[in-house]
Amino acid sequence: MTSQLDGLPVVVIGAGPVGLAAAAHLAERGIAFTVLEAGDRPAAAVREWGHVRLFSPWRYNIDAAARRLLVGAGWVEPDPEVLPTGAQLADDYLQALADAPALKPHIRYGARVRAVTRLGVDRLRTAGRDAAPFLVRLDGDDVPARAVIDASGTWTTPNVLGASGIPARGEEAVAGFIEQALPDVLGADRDRFAGRRTLVVGAGHSAANTLLFLAELAGQAPETSVVWAIRSSSAARTYGGETADALPARGAIGTRLREHVEAGTIELIPGFSVQALTVTADGLVTASDGSREITADRIVSATGFRPDHGMTGELRLDLDPILGAARALAPLIDPNEHSCGTVPPHGVDELTHPEAGYYAVGVKSYGRAPTFLLATGYEQARSVVAALAGDWEAARDVHLDLPETGVCSSDVPLDSAAITGGGCCGPTPVATPAGRGLATGVSGGLLATPLTLLPVVGPGGQQQSGDACCG
Known part of the structure; x- marks a missing residue:
């Protein structure tokens, strides 16, 4: 048949x-x-x-x-x-x-x-x-x-920056300032980050790794600065178990990230949920959670897919x-x-x-x-x-x-x-x-x-x- x-x-x-x-x-x-x-x-x-x-x-x-x-x-x-x-x-x-x-x-x-x-x-x-x-x-x-x-x-199809699962107010209008997860910070994309201020949003491994690349870039290129915004009140989850972690590579990520935060190479802003995005008069982008603002040259959206x-x-x-x-x-x-x-x-x-x-x-x-x-x-x-x-x-x-x-x-x-x-x-x-x-x-x-x-x-x-x- x-x-x-x-x-x-x-x-x-x-x-x-x-x-x-x-x-x-x-x-x-x-x-x-x-x-x-x-x-x-x-x-x-x-x-x-x-x-x-x-x-x-x-x-x-x-x-x-x-x-x-x-x-x-x-x-x-x-x-x-x-x-x-x-x-x-x-x-x-x-x-x-x-x-x-x-x-x-x-x-x-x-x-x-x-x-x-x-x-x-x-x-x-x-x-x-x-x-x-x-x-x-x-x-x-x-x-x-x-x-x-x-x-x-x-x-x-990456997730949006908006904390409520939909684009933040103004997100579409500032799309030119937003990078998808895992830009090649030390390679092909270096010129977009060297000597500039970058905001990384997200608490997963893509965020952590991008932050570590940016921290390395900051040691090479003067005036490079890094800001890290997370929704939670603590970065402990991202740091993980560090030296006590049964997963050594994960522990190494957390340890290095924490050390950069403590040294001030990375500025951590906890409890920050992106609600609105705007462009400033001098051509920068500002993210707001309703009570605080973070201004940067670029934003890396490491919020998942x-x-x-x-x-x-x-x-x-x-x-x-x-x-x-x-x-x-x-x-x-x-x-x-x-x-x-x-x-x-x-x-x-x-x-x-x-x-x-x-x-x-x-x-x-x-x-x-x-x-x-x-x-x-x-x-x-x-x-x-x-x-x-x-x-x-x-x-x-x-x-x-x-x-x-x-x-x-x-x-x-x-x-x-x-x-x-x-x-x-x-x-x-x-x-x-x-x-x-x-x-x-x-x-x-x-x-x-x-x-x-x-x-x-x-x-x-x-x-x-x-x-x-x-x-």
């Missing part, structure tokens, strides 16, 4: 780490696929924070199916103990993966997805819905699909009203209850929506929760592809390998030779839901992201908690 879906590819949206991992698993299982990437090369978002170094060494940042595919094609794997930068992750791994013969013919660049729906079926229609192909709308054409794996991420579900508005998605993640996944990643080190293993069952065949994976799957790990995305991709292949036993046999301390990426400017692990995410979970694998090993993360990396880039939700610590 034939079906409208027969012969159609699985469409993967995004050629970042998790999207390419999904493609590698699809290729390994012999499932037809097409990867649609808006950029002109793979890992476009990762390259934007290419100056950031991950906490986790190479051996934890490469998907298993991708490794098998690359090694089979003659790829020489980087030293597994070296900590790559985002640029190295993109150039030495993701570019090689995208260029592999099993993937390259199936990747389209400059293919920005505008909408995903069902062919001839809007959201209201139920009859025949699951049998109708997906229609993926691009600027120039439409791509039919049997299923959609959405790994488009959140890097292009959020998913954009606009392109899937005609699909039947069951999204948690708080996080914007799949409803079944939300309680497992709620940042009020979990750090990235305590998120249990999960896969296709937690990622399934009423719209059969659509799955958001990677950092987008977490909505506004700042607890994503790159290894989590790899396991999501493996589980979803196994389900698409009809291998439900493998799809539901989910595992998440984490170190005892949890490993994340960081954009901290530390000597890479001095770090062999560490992270920012808290202890490994000691138990997992029935039927799930126990977390026992180590995972990697994106940045500084956006991407953990993703920067630590983890996209997050609120200013108070900042961005994701795990990328």
